[in-house]
Amino acid sequence: MNNDILKRRKLPKESALYSAMSDGVCSAIRGIIKEAIDSGNNKIFIRTNLKRGLPLENINKVAGPFVEAWALEKFEEISDKVGNKYGLVNVEAGKRLDAFDMVLQFKLKGIDDYVSANVDSKATAEDILTSGKSPNITSFARIRNEYLDDPDYIFLVLSLKHKVFSEKADGNGITNGIMQVNACHVYDIKYVSAKDLNYNPALGTGQMQIRDIHYVDEERKTAEQFIKMIDEKYINSRGLKPWLKLAEKYKWIKSE
Template identity: 95%
Template sequence: MNKDVLKRRKLPKESALYPKMSDGVCSAIRGIIKEAIDSGNNKIFIRTNLKRGLPLENINKVAGPFVEAWALEKFEEISDKVGNKYGLVNVEAGKRLDAFDMVLQFKLKDVEDYVSANVDSKATAEDILTSGKSPNITSFARIRNEYLDDPDYIFLVLSLKHKVFSEKADGNGITNGIMQVTAYHVYDIKYVSAKDLNYNQALGTGQMQIRDIHYVDEERKTAEQFIKMIDDKYIRSNGLIEELKKLPDRSVDLICTDPPYNLGKDYGNNIDWKQWHEYEQFTLDWLTESKRVLKNTGSIYVFMGVKFIPRLFLMLQELDFHFNGWITWHYTQGMGRTKGFSPRHEDILYFTKSGDYTFNLDDVRIPQKYFRERNNMKGANPGDVWEFSHVHYSNPERVDHPTQKPEALMKRIISASSNKGDIVLDPFVGSGTTCVVANFLDRKWIGFDINPEYIKMSENRIKKELNMLDSFDPREARTPKDLKKDNGQVKLIFRLK
């Protein structure tokens, strides 16, 4: 057996002093940062020769490295004081490719040896909603191997919140930019709760991410328990692609899915916030597998937000899918805006794998608006602008999922692009609506999700009998205008419906 396999099998056992060392170092760091803030030594100035100074937006863009450098300097100032009350004896800046920004060495009470802590400092803007959401911390393989090699390895995250503002300099009329550290939080990455730590597979061996760098819950864990936790996240995060790979070629008739839009939404055990190139690669990976499993007569419908849908459209074309429609789902309720128009729609891209595809128009017709001899009075094509209400939070059918889609909307897609007995796939099953409606329409279905709670939620919904859809297209209730009432046309129309 080679050494690599032995290394993977070794069970790390840290010393009994590890909790005391970790807690002692965190307490000292808190004290140093608190002292700097309380004494007013928490500002960084950008001095210019500009009367108006720099725009605050631009100051925010460069604040991160400055704030992190500020922290290093504060630690160096303390370590230069021999016998300081924090026991900080040495500070070293991290090298370019290190996982951390600095190494702090302490002499703690009741601990015989010096204690070294590797600290990764992260600056977050207090007035930017997405700041500090799911940043990459260190690679999965690196942190795992560090704990295998040394179970007493200490890796800390130091979160520093800051605000930026401008201030006139005395006497010369020049405006300076100011970055001010306002809050802090330091914690051992090994103690971060399972719900707050995620795995991002996009880069190399993958990156460990923290859902919100400044706000985490802590759970005491041993090095062995921590490694088991991140191993489990590694396995689950690779689950979608791996599960898709298990499906045979050309085995699915319809793919209908609502993937995360990369807007920072909280999906229970993960937040969908990736760098642009990471999200793009993630999308390409699952689309590539989706094309492989889709039958030549199959279709794919993908919901997407406005920021990424142009790139998604091009990706589907680059994968040689056939464009067949850009559907606008219009709804009457949504987020309000005071500057700009409130968003009231989502987009659905409709592509097929070939020019020979299933489309059952008669199954999705709606009543004609007017009676005309030339019109097909079985009903009209519903077009590519659909009105379905959201599943409102007060709706008794609403479940605990942030992006639940209406059943009637899914019914239209599944009815149009599949037949009874066909297989419908949803790689991002979420609240389970696709599978619920597919089951109701006598289709077979497959659903995947990274969150086991959503899988349970979907299974429970499928078990319940579906008697009434949670929404409808208001056009389905209309009666064609200009009907002649003396020749039985009304009865004919409703009989054909």
């Protein structure tokens, strides 16, 4: 009976161009961040009057929003250049409760339509061993519904590695805190390997987590295979009955 129910799941069918669209936007994002790093345009300055400088042992708690705001500005700078080589035409910041931090729209070569990518940016500190370990990415039900609504939905994770240091700004005890982005990794959540994508039952319908945000193995999967994978993780954690309640609520099962 259980297998019969799961066989009647509604499953998304992505287009033949999906992998080209996903690879294209990942390549463009990677190029934009690399250009900023290579050109030295990768620092954020925070002016303080703390003689000892920034409290580095806890700086990761505040560095994340600064680094993520930096990334948004880098994308906006590129999109403002009409005809830029990356094909980035529009940038929109996410709202407070959105699963993503920004939406980037591209005009890619060889693809007629504009391609939109929802990007969740995550800042990870170079000198903190636990930074970037098992962060929440998005809720189980939300990401599942997105692929059912749009099988070509693109959800990317952008990991930004940074370090923080201080330097004296003048002779009056003023210290500048500097956050410097040194590396990035961007990937499609759908292509994250099964061993690197975990399910955490806490918070609502549960959260999808990535074992180590900056280091993941990729496995090419269709939207259908991705949905089956996260369903299995949910059911293994909570059981079939809670899944069926969600399926009834969100109409995930085909009528007989």
